[in-house]
Amino acid sequence: MSSVEAGQDAKPSTVTQIIRDLREAAVLTGAERRGLTAAAVVTAAWACLPFISDGYLLSLGISITIFAGLATSWTLFSGPTNYISLATAAFFGIGMYIVAGGVNLLPYPVLILIAAIAGGLFAALIGLATLRIAGVYFVIFSLGLAELVRQVVSWGQHVMGTSSGLYVLIDRSDSAFFWQLLVLTIVVYLVSWWIGRSRLGFALRIIGNDEVVAVHCGINTARAKVVLFVISSTFAAIAGALVAPRWSYVEPTLAFSPFLSFQVVIMSLLGGVHRLWGPLLGVIPFTILWEFISAKFPSQTTLLLGVAFLLIVYFIPHGVIGLIEDLMKRRGGLLNSLRAMLKKDGGK
Amino acid sequence: MTDPSIALNIEGVSKRFGGLVAVNNISFALPANKVLGLIGPNGSGKTTMINLISGALKPSGGTIHLHGETISERPAAEIATLGLARTFQIVRMLPGMTVLENVQAGGVFGHRRRWGTELRDHSRALLAKVGLQGVEDTVVSALTYIDQKRVELARALASDPKVLLLDEWLAGLNPTELRTGIALIEQLRTEGRTILIVEHVMDAIRSLCDSCVVMSSGIKIAEGTPREVLSDVEVIRAYLGDADA
Numbered sequence: 001m002s003s004v005e006a007g008q009d010a011k012p013s014t015v016t017q018i019i020r021d022l023r024e025a026a027v028l029t030g031a032e033r034r035g036l037t038a039a040a041v042v043t044a045a046w047a048c049l050p051f052i053s054d055g056y057l058l059s060l061g062i063s064i065t066i067f068a069g070l071a072t073s074w075t076l077f078s079g080p081t082n083y084i085s086l087a088t089a090a091f092f093g094i095g096m097y098i099v100a101g102g103v104n105l106l107p108y109p110v111l112i113l114i115a116a117i118a119g120g121l122f123a124a125l126i127g128l129a130t131l132r133i134a135g136v137y138f139v140i141f142s143l144g145l146a147e148l149v150r151q152v153v154s155w156g157q158h159v160m161g162t163s164s165g166l167y168v169l170i171d172r173s174d175s176a177f178f179w180q181l182l183v184l185t186i187v188v189y190l191v192s193w194w195i196g197r198s199r200l201g202f203a204l205r206i207i208g209n210d211e212v213v214a215v216h217c218g219i220n221t222a223r224a225k226v227v228l229f230v231i232s233s234t235f236a237a238i239a240g241a242l243v244a245p246r247w248s249y250v251e252p253t254l255a256f257s258p259f260l261s262f263q264v265v266i267m268s269l270l271g272g273v274h275r276l277w278g279p280l281l282g283v284i285p286f287t288i289l290w291e292f293i294s295a296k297f298p299s300q301t302t303l304l305l306g307v308a309f310l311l312i313v314y315f316i317p318h319g320v321i322g323l324i325e326d327l328m329k330r331r332g333g334l335l336n337s338l339r340a341m342l343k344k345d346g347g348k
Numbered sequence: 349m350t351d352p353s354i355a356l357n358i359e360g361v362s363k364r365f366g367g368l369v370a371v372n373n374i375s376f377a378l379p380a381n382k383v384l385g386l387i388g389p390n391g392s393g394k395t396t397m398i399n400l401i402s403g404a405l406k407p408s409g410g411t412i413h414l415h416g417e418t419i420s421e422r423p424a425a426e427i428a429t430l431g432l433a434r435t436f437q438i439v440r441m442l443p444g445m446t447v448l449e450n451v452q453a454g455g456v457f458g459h460r461r462r463w464g465t466e467l468r469d470h471s472r473a474l475l476a477k478v479g480l481q482g483v484e485d486t487v488v489s490a491l492t493y494i495d496q497k498r499v500e501l502a503r504a505l506a507s508d509p510k511v512l513l514l515d516e517w518l519a520g521l522n523p524t525e526l527r528t529g530i531a532l533i534e535q536l537r538t539e540g541r542t543i544l545i546v547e548h549v550m551d552a553i554r555s556l557c558d559s560c561v562v563m564s565s566g567i568k569i570a571e572g573t574p575r576e577v578l579s580d581v582e583v584i585r586a587y588l589g590d591a592d593a
Contacts, residue, residue, distance in 0.1 A: 199456055199457070199463060202452075202453070202456060203456070203457065205442075205444070205445065206442060206445075206453045208444070209442035209443060209444050209445060210440055210441075210442055210443075212404070212436075212440065213440050213442060213453070214453075215403075215404075215423075215424045215425050215428070216402060216404070216424055216425075216428055216433070216434055217425075217428060217453050217454050217456070217457055217458055217503070217507075218425050218426075218428035218429045218457035218458035218459070218507065219425055219457045220425050220426075221425070
């Protein structure tokens, strides 16, 4: 699995050190064990969704599951480093096109594997070339990247004389789709959680705080960033490969839509990028809201997406999770001051 | 040929920024377990020198060896793993992290690598050593300036570096803090650490340094014990101008 390679890559240490690391990582505090149990229960309940509904609710559930996976894997890289990537659609589209192009040639699972490898390799190439640029330059670059790939694919199709789109006809029930995507999302969560506890995750947080300090602490910042970018993008490519059959018709404007990249960023920011389950708090309300908006105002979606972006960045820069933590802190503060007052009264 | 008693050897190092020669053919050696002071008026190239040694800048000419290993061509991260740690002229904290995490950051990827409980215990011990206890879990922005400097020092020490570079570590401290700061470096000195300090505080230079290198306009103008160089005519002229020499 890519995550294991990444971990070893980030810590060129002896075998004994790795074993000791793994043993340390396996020791969970009480709170972590409770959190894991709760997450497992919620996931198990969510996995039962197809038994309850096979219509609208399931399709909403599929959307939430896809975006939970995409937003969490986006946050894996962009959260700690503050590199806002608008390239999700590039990798998602690559995954989708590999399935669309190879569906009559190779078995579907092989295509998913190829999509993952292709997405990862492309991300490595892009990462090595561009992760030295930071801030707004990287944002613009990542947006342009998706557009570039789209144009190249369109051109390729034109040259080969095929029509503007490709059909992906694989027979899968909605429940099967849902479970496939759920497995991907669970893997994304486990990998993110594991990286968050690893040296690689720590290195990324240091880089996000101050890259100069990171370098002088001995961190190979370029390597750490590329590794994370590759992991994050590989997940986006796999997601594209899994979603392709559900769309059944794939064309460049749909597969590489900048809309998708923006949605992922907005959802992650809405939820909050500094906690593992932060993006999920953005994905659930935003997906539901989006279903409503695209049903009621089908021709104004882009406008409303832009407005949503502005409102979120302006009013809740730290996301829903930031609001919750502030609230808890304030309540904690209130309780403490109450306690102090009572103490004073008792002392009289 | 390498002399094992020399920790840091700087040979004919220069740095040009366009037409400006910030560091001009500087050579000196820092013996192991000694404290060397790099002094000179503002703009004389001291911080550039520190940046060249730590790899933040690449020299235009000359070589730098760390215990016989050539470091002048290597990237900063690699130099750090070879055993060189530094602090910054203007304190650099990791603002989104706790005090303990700030120290831990120095001990995971550098010269001596630690992780997990070992790292935590080591970082706690370092915080205690620099005089910070009971604030491990607070955010660094809540600390006073000297306490932030202590955190930075603990972070630099976290990887058990062979050579420590302190870039005006005492600058910006009030007189009381200054005494504490000098005592702290004195303690590191008695532990036998190898330290290169860039400093303006002459009291600190006199009491801490085994030897001194004086720079002016990118050139080395004097070298010797603090007593010698501080009475050197050339040095006084560099600091105060001709009339007082």
